[in-house]
Structure formats: C-alpha cells, structure tokens
Amino acid sequence: MRFMWTNTATEPIKVKTVLFEHGVTRSLLKKVKFHGGAILVNGRAVLAIQLLTGGETVTMVTPDEIGNDHLGPSTLPLNILYEDRDYLIVNKPAGVASVPAHRLPNNTLANRVKGYYQAQHYDNEVVHITTRLDRDTSGIVLFAKHHFAHSIIDRQLKAHAMRKMYLAVVSGSLVADHGWLDQPIGRAADSFIKRTITPTGRASLTEYWVVKRLPEMTVVRVRLHTGRTHQIRVHFAHAGHPLIGDELYGGPTSPLIDRQALHCMQLQFYDPFIEADLTTFAPLPPDIVRLIGG
Incomplete structure (x- = not known):
C-alpha cells in the first residue's frame, strides 16, 4: 500500500520526522525497512534519515500483511456499516464474541472478518480489531485494515479522542x-x-x-x-x-x-486518510426496540 504526503516544512527536516508527524510509528517504520516496504522521495528510494528542504513528495510503501493462521476464517454473515481502503466498520449482533477465546475459538466477529477478507482477495489479511464489545452487547465494532490505520486509532484511543x-x-x-x-x-x-x-x-x-x-x-x-x-x-x-x-x-x-x-449506536473519529471526521450509526436491534416500545 502507498501513502503520500507533501513536505510543507520551510526548514530542513528529515524524512522520518515527516512520517512521524503524519502518525507513522517507529514499529511501522521498522516493518517498512526490514519486511519489503520502501520510503520514496519524489519517486526515488531513500533512507528515513534523508534530509528534505521543502516541497518534496514523500511516499511510504508498506509490505503486504499475511494473515495469522491461528485465526480461522468464517463464512457466517457480516453486517457492514462502512468500508474504505483503511477501515471496516461492522454492526455486531448480540451473542457473538468480538475475538476468539478458548470457549469460542472460531465463531467470533474476528473470524467473520477474516473470512470476508479472504473472499474479497485482499492483499492484507491481518485482522486489526480496534474496538471491542462484550459478547452480549450489540453494535459498532471498528477494524483497521492495515497496521498504519491501526496505529492511528490506538493513538486516538489513548488520547480519549474517539467518540x-x-x-x-x-x-x-x-x-x-x-x-x-x-x-x-x-x-x-x-x-x-x-x-x-x-x-x-x-x-x-x-x-x-x-x-x-x-x-x-x-x-x-x-x-x-x-x-x-x-x-x-x-x-x-x-x-x-x-x-x-x-x-x-x-x-x-x-x-x-x-x-x-x-x-453501541454511534462511533466518531478523525480519519487522517480522508482528512475528515468519520461518523457511523448502527440501528437499534429488534430486542431493544421491543423493550423500549419502539
């Protein structure tokens, strides 16, 4: 995957500083360096310590993420509320665990997302779940579709910036x-x-x-x-x-x-890839509608 930015600094600045300013973590930078990715400046491969002078196009190419064999795919249905290149937002039904546990190894939301990724033939098959719900709580669960998107959400969660x-x-x-x-x-x-x-x-x-x-x-x-x-x-x-x-x-x-x-009926967070707030709603399930009288 490719991510591109324009260096707007007016003073000399290193490539890695530009990347850090846009949310790239040190761990992701190591994966790019050692696992088949690349850092480009104006289309030319450079090291992260390359000095920039202003106006350059900085590109980060991330390696494909191979799925974990320990997480089995499921073909059970997935209620997708929103999807783009970076995020997948689903409406979890009550009674479905978010991630595997030893009592529920293969019938979780994460398994369903793994099966969906495989059915879509996505290059990245790692399931990055960023928010979770209790098994018997329904509603919105957010998945990042790659390491970079996951690190963006982690930072917002730590800052309590997600609504x-x-x-x-x-x-x-x-x-x-x-x-x-x-x-x-x-x-x-x-x-x-x-x-x-x-x-x-x-x-x-x-x-x-x-x-x-x-x-x-x-x-x-x-x-x-x-x-x-x-x-x-x-x-x-x-x-x-x-x-x-x-x-x-x-x-x-x-x-x-x-x-x-x-x-969980609403989720809002800032999506730097589209440079806008992303807001998603999940309708109330029938059992709660019955309980509160419509």
Whole structure:
C-alpha cells in the first residue's frame, strides 16, 4: 500500500520526522525497512534519515500483511456499516464474541472478518480489531485494515479522542436527566470475568443523558470517556441501576430481552486518510426496540 504526503516544512527536516508527524510509528517504520516496504522521495528510494528542504513528495510503501493462521476464517454473515481502503466498520449482533477465546475459538466477529477478507482477495489479511464489545452487547465494532490505520486509532484511543455513544436501558428511575459516573474500575477479587468499583482500579468516566422514562426502567444515551471492561454495566450497577437483563451485575430480567440491554449506536473519529471526521450509526436491534416500545 502507498501513502503520500507533501513536505510543507520551510526548514530542513528529515524524512522520518515527516512520517512521524503524519502518525507513522517507529514499529511501522521498522516493518517498512526490514519486511519489503520502501520510503520514496519524489519517486526515488531513500533512507528515513534523508534530509528534505521543502516541497518534496514523500511516499511510504508498506509490505503486504499475511494473515495469522491461528485465526480461522468464517463464512457466517457480516453486517457492514462502512468500508474504505483503511477501515471496516461492522454492526455486531448480540451473542457473538468480538475475538476468539478458548470457549469460542472460531465463531467470533474476528473470524467473520477474516473470512470476508479472504473472499474479497485482499492483499492484507491481518485482522486489526480496534474496538471491542462484550459478547452480549450489540453494535459498532471498528477494524483497521492495515497496521498504519491501526496505529492511528490506538493513538486516538489513548488520547480519549474517539467518540463512542451507546443506548442502554437501566433499571429504576434516574433522578437527573444528565449525569456523570466517575469511579475507578478494577477486576473483582472473586471472578476472572467480573469487574467492580475499587480504589485500586483504573480511572473510569461515563456520561449519560435520559432519553425516555418507562415504568421501572430508564432509557439512556451513554458516552464513554474511558474504555474499561464492562464500564457502563459496572457504573450503573454501582449507582443502583443495573442494566435490564444484565444478570452478571444484578440486573432484572425481562421476557422481552435475553441479554443486557446495551447497544453501541454511534462511533466518531478523525480519519487522517480522508482528512475528515468519520461518523457511523448502527440501528437499534429488534430486542431493544421491543423493550423500549419502539
């Protein structure tokens, strides 16, 4: 794959500095150098320490990424919300794990993406999953289609620059129409899976807005400002309002839904390859529509 930039610096600058300014990481630069890629200036191969004087076209050619044989392909359906050269955004159904685990080795979203890449005969077959959802949470999952795109998203995640919005249905009636949940989250001492509020946990911040009030439950729009495991589920349970259907955290059951009532409905991030914000929406699944009454 080829990525091109124009050097706009007015002072002498090294090629690698231009690349770093555009989000190229040192690890990617090593792959380009040692695994069949190239750095070009005005079409001529150069070293990354080459000095530029201004106005040059800098091109990075990345090597093909060979898929991991340990991740098997699946031909099960994939609901694609958006795709271009750099990113694939899919709508994950509830009941499907994001990545393989030892109980679910070949029936995950990552397996389906691997099968899709092979069916499309893409040169890059490495599955770069950049956001994940719990198995029983539905909605948007973002895949980068190459190493460079993955590193761009990693940087935005670390800077909390990505905007992720969820719709959740919590038990009881929330007092405030808008609020913040700000408690540290860590692993529960008695469980490998469960998380809890603990002083030794990692800082976690959740923001919510009430969308609709129903008998014995409240529909909320939720924004994650951090990305901890089970963050929304843990925060609302700690506040006394566990999600409907969330048995792990004490949520009440409902005949209208057989999993936690949580859906990732919007994802927004800056895409430097198109030089614009990229916003994707995922429609509400039927079980949540039934639960909240349309």
